[in-house]
Amino acid sequence: MRVSFFSAQxxxxxxxxxANQHFGFSLDYQEAGLSATTARLAEGADAVCAFVNDTLDAECLQELKQLGIRFIALRCAGFNQVDLHxxxxxxxxxxxxxxxxxxxxAEHTLALILTLNRHTHRAFNRVRENNxxxxxxxxxNLHGRKVGLVGTGQIGLAVARILKGFGCExxxxxxxPNPEFLELGGRYTxxxxxxxASDVISLHCPLTPENHHLINGHALSRMKKGVMLVNTSRGGLVDTSAAIAALKSxxxxxxxxxxxxxxGDVFFRDCSDEIPSDDLLSRLMTFPNVLVTGHQGFFTEEALTQIAEVTLDNLEQLRQGQEPVNELTHQLED
Structure with a gap:
């Protein structure tokens, strides 16, 4: 089986x-993102491997079908970028x-919380200038603070375990609801x-049409003044314009x-020599109480190893004519 990778680093x-040493696939890598205009780069492949910011809409999928592509392997958990129907x-x-x-x-989530709370990124720069x-x-202090987790699946639960150690409510x-969250002493509301009620709110849920801009002006108005909001899940959960207004107020x-x-227009790229074209992102960067990282929460040796192994195992099951447990299309109702 030949697999064409898009958005490959x-x-x-x-x-x-x-990971492929155990499978023997033919793997082709290209930096271009997958969309209707780039799909032809997969010509001759049996499968494509896509990432979070690739666009697999109806037009792209039709193009892939015409090229003879049979399988689409997402090397990520989210699938809002795919027209599954x-x-x-x-x-x-x-x-x-x-x-x-x-x-x-989860650990990156805590890194963001601690860095932003204790201003270690700013302290680092100061000390280098002898200030x-x-x-x-x-x-x-995080100890004794109320932390609200929106989503208590595997990642949310991992965050909860760490915060429990800090003495958070x-x-x-x-x-x-996840029984393991309750066993940790968590309380659903x-x-x-x-x-x-929350002093810190952290998002750990998938992006769906129903929760797009879950954090909007109305939601922000219901929060405590001075709350910390953390998003390591999906960008579309937060209305950026509303967040900027809430920062200003x-x-x-x-x-x-x-x-x-x-x-999708900037992350996973070096844009340092380009004139910024995203006014909202540029505006965010001006606030001293905003910390942005470039979608690196998943970026550990362990996670990348597991992503590669599971992705290729999914493709191996498809090659063998099996029905992978991680297949999305067979779960849809007719």
């Missing part, structure tokens, strides 16, 4: 080549990596109750983002 090739109509099987080292994203003043670096919201005291709703 050098680290993708390193980890997938290592169109894929099923075309007979394209879509698989994903539903979970990979949840501790990787040892503490003015502007005041933080707060855990609040959760999830349409599908409504979203409005979580917004109103002081409703949002801190904002940490590892994802951004328009990240």
């Amino acid at each position: 050098k680290y993708d090739q390193r980890f997938f080549d290592a 169109e894929a099923k109509q075309l007979g394209l099987q879509v698989v994903r990596v539903p979970a990979y080292s949840p501790e990787a994203v 040892f003043q503490l003015n502007g670096l005041l933080g707060f 855990l609040l959760g919201y999830d349409p599908h 409504s979203l409005d109750q979580l917004y109103a 002081g409703r949002l005291g801190y904002l940490a983002l590892d994802v951004y709703e328009q990240e």
Whole structure:
């Protein structure tokens, strides 16, 4: 089986080549993102491997079908970038990596919280200039604070375990309550109750049409003044314009983002020599109480190893004519 990778970076090739020693696929890597205009780069392949910011809409899927592509392997958990109904109509099987080292994203979440709270990024720059003043670096104890987790699946639960060690009070919201969250001492509430009570709110849910811009002006208005908001899940969960307004008013005291709703144009690229074209992202960067990282929550040795192994195992099951447990299209109702 020949697999054509899109949005491929050098680290993708390193980890997938290592995992492929057990499978023997023919792997082709290209930096271009997958869309209707680039789909032809997969000509001659049996499958494509796509990432979070690739666009697999109906037009792209139709183009892939015409090229003879049979399988689509997502090397990520999210699948909001794929028109699954169109894929099923075309007979394209879509698989994903539903979970990979949840501790990787959870630990990055805590890194963002601690960095933003204790201003270690600003302190680092100050000290390098021989400025040892503490003015502007005041933080707060996490111990005893209420932390609201929107989503208590594997990643949300991993975050909860760490925060439990810090002595935080855990609040959760999830349409599908997790007994393990309750065993940790967590308490489920409504979203409005979580917004109103939490000192820190962290998002750990998939992006769906129903929760797009879950964090909007109304939601922000229900939060404590000075709340810290952290998003390491999907950019579209946060209305960036509303967040900027809340930062300006002081409703949002801190904002940490590892994802951004328009990240497809800039993340995973070196844009340092380009004139910024995203006014909202540029505006975010001007706030001293905003911390942005470039979708690196997943970026650990363990997570990348697991992503590669699960992705190729999904494709091996498809090659053998099996029905992978991680297939998305067969789960759709006719």
